[in-house]
Amino acid sequence: MVKWFAAILGYYIFRFPGAILGFLIGSYIDSLSGSGSKTIFGGPSQQNVSPADFELHLLSLCSIVIKADGRATQSELDYVRLYFVRTYGKEKANAIFRTFNEVIKKREISAQKICSVLNQRTRYEVRLQLLHFLFGIAQADGVMTRKEIDKIKEIAGYLRVGHHDFESIMAMFVKSADNAYKILEIEKTATDDEVKSAYRTMAKKYHPDRVNTQDEAIKQGAEEKFKEVQKAYEEIQAERGRNL
Structure with a gap:
């Protein structure tokens, strides 16, 4: 990139002050040449789009999960719209x-690229x-299919979510005999002390105060998980039959 070349050149001429000046000039040249002007959706960045990237990225992931089983039910669409409203x-x-329909929906959406950006931000x-929200979408129509679970699991991988964390969240939506233990990320054979320790760890991990975001729905999801x-x-x- 031009900015790094300019920084090195500036350093050789004027040492450290020259490196800073060269970097700034190079950055400006980069911006004029359009470097980094593409969005994760493969087109030019939309400078005048009012919705923030996070909201569009989230809506994109919603659409991927909704279409995972080959059908988009009205209850799933209503769940997403109600959340945003x-x-x-x-x-x-x-x-x-409107922005999603005009700019993004017409292009191929890459879950991997979206998650790569979210991982950074x-x-x-x-x-x-x-993930909690995506499972909520899949469950909105009363039937969570294997394809939907697999798609959310794929997204979880892109988001670098650990296997035990994924299983814990899934257990809150897909019921089984050992759900309580899965949520606490322990085996049913765990001792009382291990159960108590696991509870403290999970309560700390999922405490709403740990979610540093202005998104009220995400905060609500944290409270539900807690x-x-x-x-x-x-x-x-x-x-x-006893308090632990």
Whole structure:
């Protein structure tokens, strides 16, 4: 890139001050040449688009999950629209959907590229909440298919979410005999002390205060997950007939 070449040249001529000046001049030349002007959707960046990248990226992931099983049910679409209206207000939500339809929906959406950007701009705790929301979409029509689960698992991999964290979140939506233990990321054979320790670890990990975001719906997801952790711990206590 021009800016690095200019920085090196400036350093040889004027030492450190020259390197800084060269970097700034090179950066300006880069911007004029269009370096880095492409979006993750393969087209030129939309400088005048009002919805933020995060909102469009989130809506893109929603569309991928909705289409995972080959059909888009009205209940899934309503779930997503209600989320955006509650979070951003009707006017901004409409702007987000309009931009999505005009700019993004017409192009091929790459989950891997979207997640790559999100990995750079969001905390791990926020990405856990994103998975929670995607599972909520898949469950909105009352039937969570294998294809939807597999697609969310693929997205979780792109978001660098650990296997145990993924299984824990999935257990909150896909019920099984050992759900409470899966949510706490332990085996059913765990000792009382191990159960207590796991609960403390999970309660700390999923505490709403750990989610550093202005997105109210993401915060709400954190609160729901925190409640699920508490519920799982109480279920294990009831099953074992004692307080741990």
